[in-house]
């Protein structure tokens with residue numbers, strides 16, 4: 036695998052392969068010394084034009100467990116100057132001899148532009164590009180679902196027949212997009228629920244069903260209910276009237292939680308707005324896989340780092 | 354060869370299909386017929402070449418003053434000549450904005466000095482393109498630049514009252530408002546055509562209705578005040594229907610389409626290559642087909658390039674950080690040939706109409722109403738329609754290289770361009786500024 | 795194509811039986827008290843050979859040996875020079891390998907780099923009392939100071955030759971053959 040830019044570049048075999056590899060990586064975490072020498076001598080640059088502490092830490096942990104060196108460029112610190120172009124920053128880090136770039140960027144397609152541009156040789160891993168995709172989040176969500184369904188017999192399996200309902204701001208969500216395409220590839224069916232204003236234009240052309248009524252959707256007994264984070268600023272752009280109305284219509288509150296089947300998986304990519312899209316009881320219930328998602332993120336990112344950095348000579352410019 | 358040496362064009366095919374010789378002397382068509390000869394003339398063998406009246410672009414961004422790193426009047430004029438244009442209308446979004454007589458006179462006189470093409474400045478509708486107060490429209494109209502086209506292009510005159518007043522005001526001297534139809538609130542942050550693809554790519558959608566709603570409002574305003582309206586670069590099948598409806602009701606509206614909207618569609622955005630980022634955005638293939646049909650039918654009156662040069666760094670970046678726009682002067686004729694001539698939808702006479710006669714008429718530019726008649730100004734473009742070439746940056750003559758056609762095979766080649774009797778392109782090569790510059794005061 | 799068969803089914807079985815005896819002997823004679831034996835095969839064919847050895851040992855000394863697999867992919871030092879390898883799952887006894895005698899089992903011993911990686915992998919899993927190495931074929935050309943304790947057959951080769959080990963479980967037949975690289979096109 037040269038880069039990981041979009042889950043749409045993964046066929047079923049490749050996707051299952053990554054999930055299987057992540058199983059091995061997860062085993063490493065249980066050891067006394069949770070570290071492999073695999074990427075010794077390789078350098079991974081975390082290039083974050085947008086602040087995301089949890090994703091950055093997850094990639095850092097993954098790289099370190101594989102013994103890679105990690106350099107972090109973060110917009111929050113001063114290492115990425117405000118307004119500095121992707122190209123300039125990329126060329127700067129290329130001059131340092133980087134083998135892989137983990138890129139988080141507010142612009143959709145930024146990872147593709149970096150990979151297609153002739154500015155650097157390094158492998159590019161998309162750690163979230165605008166409203167487009169967040170492939171490792173999609174993979175870790177699929178991993179979490181597969182583990183919950185198949186347990187220790189997960190290896191080699193997909194998510195055939197699994198029914199997943201994704202709720203909330205689909206329009207602006209890169210997590211939703213990566214989940215939708217990957218779940219489809221793995222054989223699951225996806226239903227989207229949210230206010231009409233937050234369902235993407237042309238969603239009818241996507242391989243999903245969609246609706247606006249959460250109670251209807253939950254009455255269909257989905258296997259997984261994935262709640263998306265609602266950004267406060269959406270309210271100001273007139274996507275919905277106010278938080279109270281949103282929460283009443285599309286929040287996973289205690290009453291809706293009580294109606295779920297006991298084995299329904301509740302997921303959330305985090306960070307959560309407790310009391311808005313998800314109640315505390317739902318977030319902390321036995322059905323919630325939120326913490327599994329976080330733990331599995333490291334395993335998935337180890338697998339992805341291994342795959343993009345193996346099978347080719349070190350690429351870092353010297 | 355001094356600029357005013359005579360030219361003998363042998364055996365050119367005119368837009369009506371007839372072949373003839375043309376003798377160009379002292380800036381006008383001196384003789385027309387077969388077997389012409391003139392000792393001392395420069396002879397152009399035009400056998401097999403299509404003669405067109407000099408092309409007129411109603412929508413060009415020359416960037417001077419203020420953005421000379423992207424284009425200047427000279428470099429843009431050279432690009433125009435290379436593309437077969439003998440007149441361009443320079444849009445007002447310069448710095449300072451062309452909202453006073455001083456700026457438009459400066460731009461016009463730069464064009465006059467360089468001599469490659471007639472430069473007709475477009476005046477801003479509102480001061481600083483800010484959409485708040487009318488600019489000195491009358492002063493610009495009465496200036497030496499004699500401005501007749503007014504536009505805030507790049508921005509829409511979205512305030513209905515201001516648009517009404519502007520339409521009324523330019524009636525005084527037969528001017529026209531050229532509207533960039535883009536409802537601003539519906540396109541906040543918009544990046545590409547709104548639809549399943551924009552949703553998939555995670556790029557903010559630019560709905561067709563944002564264009565169509567403004568066109569619908571504007572044709573009704575034009576009807577209400579009895580004024581002339583020109584619609585810039587319309588890009589959707591729905592816009593075509595609104596224009597068709599307005600024309601059927603006798604509303605005085607003309608419409609333009611940009612060459613790229615006749616050839617390229619939104620699928621090209623999928624790789625996030627910002628060379629395909631343009632305002633209005635590339636639309637669905639259905640829209641492309643509707644625009645071609647409307648142009649052939651005459652619902653759309655003209656093709657205008659929307660030549661929009663940008664420095665390379667504003668395209669070598671993430672899509673949503675990139676500038677909107679493509680250069681188009683050098684490729685316009687080839688793209689029109691590829692989109693509607695080679696398919697048989699339009700004849701060369703139609704091309705002459707949409708790329709010369711009609712835009713000159715809308716811009717109130719004289720000298721283009723009876724091309725190839727004896728005594729008419731000698732503005733002539735000779736094209737080899739049989740040529741095919743893979744387009745590369747080496748074929749660009751302006752300062753910027755933001756073309757969407759790199760690596761694409763395009764038909765046709767401009768072999769010669771004659772501007773007011775002066776060849777600006779000969780044997781497919783631009784002539785030097787010294788050879789072309791207008792030394793006559 | 796010149797292929798030369800060096801071991802046939804009976805030869806392989808004989809070699810494994812001999813190795814099984816040697817493992818038992820060496821384990822007993824180590825310091826008088828025998829420790830538990832863990833046969834760890836290195837994927838892919840090493841795992842199959844470890845299972846066969848385990849079955850033979852079970853006959854000779856029931857309960858003396860456990861069988862597992864040790865994937866070394868993540869410990870290799872040739873990450874960049876090879877096509878991407880997909881690791882196979884490792885499996886070790888649930889009570890670990892501490893204090894046990896681990897016998898690494900591989901089909902062909904060549905440069906020694908795989909065994910080096912296996913030793914690194916083992917050290918992350920625990921602290922065995924001793925580590926031994928069993929190989930069906932030793933073809934020479936070591937690049938590291940590593941030698942096998944138990945060898946089915948020493949097979950001097952040139953570096954241009956290739957060795958194919960086929961096993962019933964994975965390939966439908968038991969066979970070891972030498973090919974000349976030139977013939978491989």
Ligand SMILES: [Zn+2]
Nearest residue numbers: 506507533585
């Ligand atoms: Zn415009």
